Amino acid sequence: MADHKTDDHPDGNYPCGMMPDNTFQTDVLPLLCENPLPVINWLKQHGLLKHEMHCQSCHNRMNWTKHSRSKDGFAWKCQTRYCKKYKFTATIRTGSFFSKSHVTLQKWVHAIYLWSERVGERTATRHVNISEKTMIDCYSFFREVCSKHFQANPIQLGGLGIIVEIEESCFTQKPKHHRGQAPHTPVPPISPVWVFSITDTSTKPTTGYMEVVQSRDAATLLPIIQAVIQPGSIIYCDEWRAYCNLQDLSGDTNKPVNSSINFVDPHCGAHTRTVESYWNRHKSHIKTMRGCKRDFMNSYLTEFMWHDRYSDNAFENFCKHIALQYPM
Incomplete structure (x- = not known):
């Protein structure tokens, strides 16, 4: 069960400000x-x-x-x-x-x-x-x-006229300086872990949704989008081709898959900085934990999402x- 070891406070003290809480x-x-x-x-x-x-x-x-x-x-x-x-x-x-x-x-x-x-x-x-x-x-x-x-209590983001941002992010830990490898031994390739993230730009601080995905194609991402993003939302996304293909699944290339959800062309000035910042914040926390096993990644993402909502x-x-x- 030992999925990671965290040594975030090596001096053995509580984090700053905890004891007087x-x-x-x-x-x-x-x-x-x-x-x-x-x-x-x-x-x-x-x-x-x-x-x-x-x-x-x-x-x-x-x-x-x-x-x-x-x-x-x-x-x-x-x-x-x-x-x-x-x-x-x-x-x-x-x-x-x-x-x-x-x-x-x-x-x-x-x-x-x-x-x-x-x-x-x-x-x-x-x-x-x-x-x-x-x-x-x-x-x-x-x-x-x-x-x-x-x-x-499934997570629901967005709503009528609310902007949500979506992005897939890669998280891969690489051994430093061939640690654990014999000299001159080729380092075996490490398959990346892809996390699909969604953020609601109307909330302060930002709340979102994260999930490890095995594939980044439309067939994988569409069910997540439809389950998490509420009707009437406006989606900002990057130029990756899978998002363009989302419309194709509806059988009507003139309309989005969900007619109440609108995908915005990034050339019109849309950006995904909020979702990038959201994921980087949690990615940094994983790094302070010295990583975690891939099988446990989704459980940690769930923990992060819980703290996003209930930290008060x-x-x-x-x-x-x-x-x-x-x-x-």
Whole structure:
């Protein structure tokens, strides 16, 4: 699962300005004490743990009780004497985002906060005090939450008379100075990774959509355009031939494929600087991560798109999205 290693803060300190942040000081720091009750109560209040539990056998409410053998110090216990599962205990994590994990709830909350502040995995590993592999898995789970959020809430850009820009961008990491290669050994060719990007110029800061594409032909790009860009939008694009061919798929060369979406000839003064800037910003972030495996590229793009939209109160927003996906 170790898809990349980030060493964005080698001195082991939080990013500049993080520690004085009010969210950390008032909401997170008090939850990181050894006593598990504060974090348990906070997770209940935010819909991340159950407020009550019913026995699967007798269906009566189970009691909340201390449990020394539980990793959380508490458990749900059936106290119905006639029930065949009398005194049976269930973990307080049942059905939750944390149900399959052995990481303490305090460390989970700390990790969520650091991820929401875009702290790299290596730095987060040091502060949360868990293994790097475990932190990589945690961050992977967070990206899954982002992915599920956009599956339930598909991204829509543009609208009547709104300009959107589209562009395909190449991202390829090349080994520096033949690192890892024997002297005079030819470097094997690296196939490029192409990312199709769409930005909405009406939003500040710019929001967009990104997806890794295997091909840059019209048959590949058209379904993405039709799914993401709203009717009535005006599309600015470069002179690449695939965009010209988009009209051909409609069977009417005098009209665009979608009659409510208009492709603008770049010779009329249109430009794609916004989408180029948008992609370069995220490309730079990938480079600070020292790259990532191709199989994980789309999941990182999804994470970037989530942060584009929810960076204000990111910690609170992410907890809300977890609660929606794991209803208690």
